[in-house]
Amino acid sequence: MANDLTIQERLAIGRVHMPELAPEIRSRNFEEVNRGLGREEAVREARRCIQCKHRPCVDGCPVGVSIPEFLDALAAENLPEAARILQGDNALPAVCGRVCPQESQCEAKCVRGVKGEPVAIGYLERFVADWAMGNAAELPKSALPPASGKRVAVVGCGPAGLTAAGELARQGHAVTIFEALHDTGGVLRYGIPEFRLPKEIIDVEVARLLDVGVTIECNVIVGKTMTIHQLRDQFDALFIANGAGLPTMLNIPGENLKGVYSANEFLTRVNLMEAGRNPDSATPIIQGRQVAVIGGGNTAMDCVRTARRLGAERALIVYRRSEAEMPARVEEIKHTKEEGVEFAMLTAPLEIVGDWEGWVTALRCQKMELGPPDESGRRKPIAVAGSEYDIPVGVVVNAVGTRANPLLTATAPDLELNQWGNIAVDAGGATSIAGAFAGGDIVRGGATVILAMGDGKRAAAAINGYLGGEA
Amino acid sequence: MFEVLSNEILAPNLHRMVVMAPRIASARKPGQFVIVRADRGEERIPLTIGDADQAAGTVSLFIQAIGASTQRIVSTPAGGHLRDVAGPLGMPTHIGQWGRVACLGGGVGTAVLYPLARALAEAGNRVTTIIGGRSDRYIILADELAAFSERLLVTTEDGSLGRQGFVTLELAKLIADPEHRPSAVFAIGPVPMMKAVAELTRPHGIETVVSLNPIMIDGTGMCGGCRVVIGGEAKFACVDGPEFDGHQVDFDSLKDRLTMYQGHEERARHAATDCRLKEVANG
Numbered sequence: 001m002a003n004d005l006t007i008q009e010r011l012a013i014g015r016v017h018m019p020e021l022a023p024e025i026r027s028r029n030f031e032e033v034n035r036g037l038g039r040e041e042a043v044r045e046a047r048r049c050i051q052c053k054h055r056p057c058v059d060g061c062p063v064g065v066s067i068p069e070f071l072d073a074l075a076a077e078n079l080p081e082a083a084r085i086l087q088g089d090n091a092l093p094a095v096c097g098r099v100c101p102q103e104s105q106c107e108a109k110c111v112r113g114v115k116g117e118p119v120a121i122g123y124l125e126r127f128v129a130d131w132a133m134g135n136a137a138e139l140p141k142s143a144l145p146p147a148s149g150k151r152v153a154v155v156g157c158g159p160a161g162l163t164a165a166g167e168l169a170r171q172g173h174a175v176t177i178f179e180a181l182h183d184t185g186g187v188l189r190y191g192i193p194e195f196r197l198p199k200e201i202i203d204v205e206v207a208r209l210l211d212v213g214v215t216i217e218c219n220v221i222v223g224k225t226m227t228i229h230q231l232r233d234q235f236d237a238l239f240i241a242n243g244a245g246l247p248t249m250l251n252i253p254g255e256n257l258k259g260v261y262s263a264n265e266f267l268t269r270v271n272l273m274e275a276g277r278n279p280d281s282a283t284p285i286i287q288g289r290q291v292a293v294i295g296g297g298n299t300a301m302d303c304v305r306t307a308r309r310l311g312a313e314r315a316l317i318v319y320r321r322s323e324a325e326m327p328a329r330v331e332e333i334k335h336t337k338e339e340g341v342e343f344a345m346l347t348a349p350l351e352i353v354g355d356w357e358g359w360v361t362a363l364r365c366q367k368m369e370l371g372p373p374d375e376s377g378r379r380k381p382i383a384v385a386g387s388e389y390d391i392p393v394g395v396v397v398n399a400v401g402t403r404a405n406p407l408l409t410a411t412a413p414d415l416e417l418n419q420w421g422n423i424a425v426d427a428g429g430a431t432s433i434a435g436a437f438a439g440g441d442i443v444r445g446g447a448t449v450i451l452a453m454g455d456g457k458r459a460a461a462a463i464n465g466y467l468g469g470e471a
Numbered sequence: 472m473f474e475v476l477s478n479e480i481l482a483p484n485l486h487r488m489v490v491m492a493p494r495i496a497s498a499r500k501p502g503q504f505v506i507v508r509a510d511r512g513e514e515r516i517p518l519t520i521g522d523a524d525q526a527a528g529t530v531s532l533f534i535q536a537i538g539a540s541t542q543r544i545v546s547t548p549a550g551g552h553l554r555d556v557a558g559p560l561g562m563p564t565h566i567g568q569w570g571r572v573a574c575l576g577g578g579v580g581t582a583v584l585y586p587l588a589r590a591l592a593e594a595g596n597r598v599t600t601i602i603g604g605r606s607d608r609y610i611i612l613a614d615e616l617a618a619f620s621e622r623l624l625v626t627t628e629d630g631s632l633g634r635q636g637f638v639t640l641e642l643a644k645l646i647a648d649p650e651h652r653p654s655a656v657f658a659i660g661p662v663p664m665m666k667a668v669a670e671l672t673r674p675h676g677i678e679t680v681v682s683l684n685p686i687m688i689d690g691t692g693m694c695g696g697c698r699v700v701i702g703g704e705a706k707f708a709c710v711d712g713p714e715f716d717g718h719q720v721d722f723d724s725l726k727d728r729l730t731m732y733q734g735h736e737e738r739a740r741h742a743a744t745d746c747r748l749k750e751v752a753n754g
Contacts, residue, residue, distance in 0.1 A: 180691055182508055182515070182555040219557040221691060225494050245693035249705050256700060256724050258731045265694035273514070273688070282514045282540045283688075284735035358727040405692050407710060 007050050015117040016045040020335075027308045027339035030194040030277045034098070034126075042127040046074035048112060049119045056109035057121060062454030063096075063163070065089040067106055067121055074128060080139055083132035086125065087139075091166035091209075092159060092453060094133060094201045097126025099192060100450045101329045133204050144212060145172040150467045153178060153235040155222045155408065158186020159449045160241035160440030162209060163456030164463070168239075169212040171464050176235075178220040183272065186243055187441075188449065190272040191264070193302050195309070196332075199271075223408035228415065228436065237435045237463045240423065241456065244402040244441035250294065254352030255398075259286050259360035263299045263399035267306065276310045288395030290314045292363045294349050295399030296326035297446075301336045303397045308339055315341050316391065320348040320368050320381045346370070346381060350388060352396050362390040402446050409442075420445060428462030429455060437463055472552040476529060478545070481611045482604075484536045485579055486545040487521065492556050493528030495520070501590040502564030502682070502714055505532065506690045507544055508555040514540035517687045517709075519583040520559060530556075533582030538736050560690040561713045566594045569678075573645055573653040574620075575638045575668055576602045577660020581611050583682055584659045591657070592619040599624070599651065601641045603660070607632035639667045646675055653677060658717060662726045669717035679717035683708045685725060686732070700724050 019035040026033050049071040057067040066085050073082035086093045102122035110118030132139060150173045154161045157179035165175045183189055185202040222231060222242065231238055247262035249255060269275040273283035291307035293300050296319040307315045319326060322345050326333060351364040367387035374380035404421035416424040416432035422443055429437040439455025441447055474491040481487050495505060499520050506515045521531040536545045547553055564587045572591055576584035581602045592598045600620040604610045606629045617623040624641045625633025634640060645651045655678040658668035665681040672679045685708050687697040692710035699708050700721035706712065
């Protein structure tokens with residue numbers, strides 16, 4: 001069997017490279033940058049896994065995917081089996097294979113990374129998930145358990161809600177997802193750009209949920225259209241995963257000038273409403289020739305790369321710390337740089353300057369230097385006196401972060417919150433309202449897709465226990 | 472999908488549509504709005520809920536067709552469907568007991584004013600309603616408002632109906648008359664009108680509520696596009712509003728932000744006209 005390689009043979013294989021669209025081409029369109037591995041490359045990469053006994057990669061995965069097992073099946077070219085294992089553990093593998101920060105999770109723990117490069121687990125997850133999408137007929141159909149007779153409402157159709165819904169449906173519960181926007185996916189659709197996560201991937205993952213009997217109702221804003229208590233009365237249990245969604249303002253002069261966007265608005269216009277990327281979209285967007293994006297996270301990278309694709313000749317990241325402190329994924333930073341984006345590091349915005357008609361003309365900045373570590377453990381930026389200068393720009397995007405949205409929580413005074421307005425939960429996601437669980441960004445503040453999914457998975461288990469099934 | 476039960480023209484470019492939306496009909500309170508998208512590819516448009524019939528499960532919406540996406544909404548006939556109707560959004564109007572109140576509506580703002588004025592009257596306030604428009608063709612809902620208003624005053628810019636001039640003319644007279652002086656003023660209409668009302672009431676210390684309609688996308692506080700400056704602080708009209716203390720609103724910055732996509736709208740209109748011209752030429 002091809003998989004009977006010795007450790008030495010496995011160690012001799014070098015890490016695969018992800019084929020990418022050339023930067024000069026991709027920075028002018030919205031096509032997916034990473035093209036995905038071919039079958040041969042994927043199988044060879046899977047054979048790099050030495051199948052070590054203590055499986056540290058699984059501990060590094062917030063949803064606990066059986067990584068060595070699916071890699072082993074892939075190495076043996078048993079793709080239906082690899083897909084079965086992966087899909088059993090992860091409700092959205094084609095999403096995670098694209099947007100997870102593997103370098104700080106599974107791949108960070110891979111023993112092959114101690115001396116050399118870790119197995120490209122993320123690329124392989126994507127390969128198997130994409131294969132499963134294209135070959136659904138070859139997958140064994142897992143029979144659903146008999147209906148439990150219990151109804152569960154899920155608030156929010158983002159990664160946490162989708163994951164919980166899938167898990168609960170597979171336990172036989174009748175699940176309805178309520179989504180505030182007009183389309184599914186939450187941040188996967190409005191936040192993450194097409195060039196990182198094609199919308200058709202979300203459509204297929206959502207269709208898989210519909211297949212197992214999940215109902216999705218869009219245009220229902222829980223807290224407005226229906227209250228938490230109305231839902232609590234109509235369902236046996238609730239999972240609240242409505243996201244963070246309230247942009248943090250910069251609180252600097254000029255924030256209301258025309259051409260200033262929050263990251264959420266900028267990305268929603270382009271991703272959800274298709275402004276600037278679909279000629280049939282009625283939603284407008286200001287396509288700046290020079291664009292500054294403030295922030296250093298994945299969202300900032302998404303915004304600045306989107307700005308390039310909308311036609312910006314000059315696009316910059318403005319970040320008040322240094323590149324080492326940036327929270328963005330390594331791959332996003334690499335891709336962003338390749339696409340001709342300038343990085344203005346140790347630079348803090350002071351003011352947005354406008355013309356007499358109220359349009360943005362410049363971002364006034366100040367240079368910073370790193371001092372001793374602050375409470376976050378990162379070195380604190382300190383302003384350099386007299387270092388103010390203007391960057392001429394027509395569009396400024398604020399990507400410094402989001403806060404908890406009080407829209408839902410304000411209508412349930414008995415729902416306990418923490419000091420930042422996030423919902424307080426126990427380890428299983430239970431809130432102060434019996435039968436109501438919560439997870440994702442409404443609990444964590446701004447976190448990642450995979451952490452939200454982990455919450456969804458844990459909460460689904462707790463809800464199942466609450467409903468009298470096995471926890 | 473949300474069925475359209477009726478669609479009537481009230482004034483040039485102004486439609487009243489009754490739409491089947493049972494959940495919204497039972498949750499909505501005066502002052503709240505919905506976000507409507509006629510079909511895929513269209514913009515999300517915030518629209519005030521004029522009225523609701525809980526038993527029938529319907530809401531009535533007032534739509535001024537000024538851009539491509541609002542045109543698309545009003546072109547949906549009775550029996551047709553709107554793809555998305557989401558709400559009710561925003562904070563409901565605070566309906567207090569002021570005694571005498573003046574309710575001012577300008578143009579399509581009169582439609583937004585209507586549910587609010589009625590709620591004020593039902594709560595026992597003595598309502599004087601002043602509505603204005605460019606000409607008699609733009610005066611809407613006069614009979615409906617007269618039904619519960621103690622007095623209904625009309626102004627038109629060309630004098631074709633009521634007194635010639637702006638609504639502020641009649642409001643100034645009310646304020647000057649101790650018999651009719653209102654304790655609170657509600658003003659809904661174009662930004663310059665609301666600003667003029669706020670400036671008129673400010674020296675008299677009369678509480679003044681205005682309803683703002685900035686550019687908006689999600690309507691749930693997620694995007695921050697609808698931010699307005701209230702008392703020097705950024706507020707989101709969709710979740711903190713749409714009604715605010717008129718004496719605290721920075722009307723100039725609101726007016727300015729409303730022009731952000733004017734160029735785009737003009738291009739869209741030209742494109743539409745251009746297509747029609749081509750159709751005619753090729754026809």
